Amino acid sequence: MIRSDGFFARRLAPLLALLCFASAAWAGGIERLNQFVNQTRTAQGAFEQRIYDAGGRMIQESSGTLAFARPGKFRWTYEKPYAQLIVGDGARVWIYDEDLAQVTVRKLDQALGSTPAALLAGSNEAMNAFQLQDEGVRDGLEWVLAVPRQQEHNFERIRMGFGKQGLEAMELRDSFGQTTLLRFKRMQRNPQLDPGLFKFTPPADADVIGTIE
Numbered sequence: 001m002i003r004s005d006g007f008f009a010r011r012l013a014p015l016l017a018l019l020c021f022a023s024a025a026w027a028g029g030i031e032r033l034n035q036f037v038n039q040t041r042t043a044q045g046a047f048e049q050r051i052y053d054a055g056g057r058m059i060q061e062s063s064g065t066l067a068f069a070r071p072g073k074f075r076w077t078y079e080k081p082y083a084q085l086i087v088g089d090g091a092r093v094w095i096y097d098e099d100l101a102q103v104t105v106r107k108l109d110q111a112l113g114s115t116p117a118a119l120l121a122g123s124n125e126a127m128n129a130f131q132l133q134d135e136g137v138r139d140g141l142e143w144v145l146a147v148p149r150q151q152e153h154n155f156e157r158i159r160m161g162f163g164k165q166g167l168e169a170m171e172l173r174d175s176f177g178q179t180t181l182l183r184f185k186r187m188q189r190n191p192q193l194d195p196g197l198f199k200f201t202p203p204a205d206a207d208v209i210g211t212i213e
Contacts, residue, residue, distance in 0.1 A: 029134045029144030032162040042069045045187035054177030072108055073198040087200040092212070094200040103202045105210035135159065141168055 044067040051060040062081060068074040071090075078084040083098040088108060095104040129150070135143040141161035148155070161169035166189060170182040202208050 029136075029142045029160070029162060030132050032142055032167075033132065033144050033146075033160060036167060040070070040189055042190050042193050043067070043187060044191055044193065046185045048183045048185070050181045052179045052181070059178075067193055067197050069193055069198060075197045085200075087198060089198050089200060094202075096200070096202070096206070101203070101206045103206045103208045105202075105208060105212055139169075 044065070046063070046065050048063045049061070050058055053059050062078055064077045064079040066074070066076050068088075072088055073090050074086070074088040076086040085094075085096040085098070087094045087096075091108055093106050093108055096102075097104075130146040130148055133145045133147075135145050137143070139161070141163045143159050143161050146158045146160065155172055155174045157173050159171040160167060161171075163169075166187060168184055170180075172180040172182075174180070
């Protein structure tokens with residue numbers, strides 16, 4: 001389980017990118033991504049996540065549920081092996097570590113910036129922050145590579161794999177050589193979501209790090 005805001009700054013983007021789903025006929029990866037951006041306003045489902053170190057050894061495995069409403073609202077819930085929650089309310093990002101009774105809050109634009117979250121959960125114009133490239137078919141999925149135009153970010157590249165059910169997989173490689181793999185399950189595109197999913201009030205017994213206002 002990851003305990004630092006620095007980790008979430010690196011991981012939040014790919015995790016939120018799971019907050020997407022697109023259904024379309026087989027097409028190029030970039031076209032599938034464009035269809036997502038233009039057609040998907042909300043989504044919900046489940047995820048499985050694995051993190052590998054630079055040597056290819058798995059160092060973390062987790063799972064949970066997700067929901068999002070573009071632009072900028074999302075909910076990422078870890079259920080196993082530990083309880084953690086990330087909520088974007090459109091203005092701020094809340095990271096709640098239940099075991100530590102700690103909440104970290106940051107402004108949305110500071111937490112996301114030029115990241116995959118901005119690309120997929122943000123506005124359509126966010127795609128301009130990335131160089132996109134079709135990578136063909138692998139493992140039955142159509143892949144697109146997104147590389148941030150500004151290289152000072154904590155990740156080097158992200159790959160998105162589209163199948164018959166929409167976005168089914170993501171691969172993120174960060175600047176430390178670690179790779180995060182995400183698989184999405186039971187995804188629903190454009191469901192009616194409870195606005196309360198994207199609101200967060202820190203528990204009374206939690207320490208709050210950051211500025212709420």
